[in-house]
Amino acid sequence: MESVRESAAQPESWTDAVGAPATASAVEYDFSNFYYSSSDDALAVLRPYNAWYSQARPQGYFLFGQPMATAPRPYIELKEQSELRRVQLLNLSSYNYLGLSYRPEVVQAAKDALDVYGLGAAGSPILSGTMQIHDDLQKELARFKGTEAAVIYPSGYSTNVGLISGLMRAGDVVIMDQNAHASCVDGAILSKAETRFFRHNQAEDLEKKLKKVAGKKVLVIVEGVYSMDGDVCPLPDIVEVTRRYGARIMIDEAHSSFIYGPTGRGVVEMYGLKDQIDIHLGTFSKALGGMGGYVACSTDMYRYLDAFSRARFFSCALSPVVAAGVLESLRIVQREPELRTKLWENVAYIRGLLDAQGVDVGESTSQIIPVMVRDDRRIMRVARHMQEAGLYLQPVRYPAVTKHRSRFRISISAAHSFEQLDSAAEILVSVLRKEGILA
């Protein structure tokens, strides 16, 4: 016990606690330095981590997870965590792409469900947790996606984890894009399948990986729109290679469902490849403004997942309140295509503003627009100045993205007005110029 008491003592400085050279700056370290460790003590890494974080937080890490006091509207109010003041900011960070999370009809549907069902489902979906509203949502979703069935999950994360670990087993192979979401990776880990990654959006590299696993049960995983770069999957090429090698393909349309394609059915619809995709996944937390996720699939798959998708049935079912709100959002998406039109007008509008000023937006073609800063050491300071100038814009740096690819991630919504986008671009360009990021 003596060593435990000693380890709990407050360090004199973060460099002492971390064992870093005395001249080191906290920005020399990042989260990746504290992920792997081996020790005689399971808690040994806590002290150096906390010593570093205490130093790093005021340098910009406080910008993460600041409590918001309003709905994720174009203007939000939050309690900033540096001086603990309430501030009003122009919001470019929420992925409320169609502005549905606070639509009156959606809120009313949730309130009505609250009166009928109460707050929670109070049970696993395979036991007592399935309510009529869940069934209604699943049927409406399957009808919208044009599939026989749809399975809903309490979060997007559990959807990927539950689907992949529900289907794949030790001895199988999962091959996914290197930029696939962490939930896809975690699903593959949990499945115990052999896991391989192909280079981002490169069908030729996928083919190299497929060649090496001939004769095995293989699932290829891609996303419709990638969340950090905002680029779109070259689905025709990926599908062609996957089909040629007899593998199955799954697409996660978390950031593309309900906004891409002529009727909002996703990137798959945009490319006309619906029948070529074996498994369609998506979330309710992006364009629909709720939470949870779904697998749109055949009746056969529905039944199998109902029996073997542990992440689903060992969790309480999605709150009926959320399910009701999401169902209303889904109905709005179908009856108001003008929301998608407005979203894409907004995307084109701000891209025009940023392009005119020479802002580097990487490879994005979607409503997710990275503003490349490419300076890991300065991004947090620039982010602080963005917030001081009135913009709510999240910084993204290593290890969330590769080194020197630090950026801000803009999420555009149909709810933004052109005037708001004008203001946002003006602040953004002004701060980037002051910081010397933009010439």
Added chain:
Amino acid sequence: MSDNGTTLYRYRNAVGGFFDFPVEQARAILPKDLHPVELHHGSAILSVMAFDFTESEVGAYKELILGILVSPRVEPGTAMPHSAFYPYLLGTTTTASREHAIERWHLPHFMKDIGMSMEVEGEGSDRERLVVKAWDEGTPIAELTITSHGWRQAEQNHQSFMRDDEGTFLAQINMAGGLSENEEEAGRLKLFPHPMTDPIGDLDEVNELPLREIWMRDGVQTFQPLRVLSQAAGV
């Protein structure tokens, strides 16, 4: 060795390229109690490092190190390193340097002098690169290209784990000097079939593009006194 027990090596250039390859191939090399850092689930990291030492207890020499990134050892009150690695085999250009490293650091070596060149191309330009070539009597071992991406002064701590017939050892290494690092995938690695690369297994599975490139120059590498983690029975 200095009065405080540290050993200093001055280098002109020190480069490291880090490449993903299947974790099963890494586990085949690693002692069972060392765990590979995984870039992604299933992908371990092969490190290929080269040093151009200008000054040491055994004079000037060059060194090629093939290793695997592993979990660092963290104990209350001890250093939290930037990285930890298990060098599974080193090649040096002089016999004296090889004998010195085996005796003092228990580092495993290819037991012949190898040939090495480390040439800077495009110095000072934005296409600056260092090309390392290593060979064994005309047989190529590895070709590594590392690119630069801005320079700053830096000082970082690293750990190196060693195991031989006498036990298991840990070296704490401080690297100081000019530092450039990037993840631009601009460098390259080519490994050739050779006794130094044979333990890797299927060389085609090693990504030729580095996930990270590190280049340090005009600096000092400092080894703290070797720490014995466990001693083999009878030693």
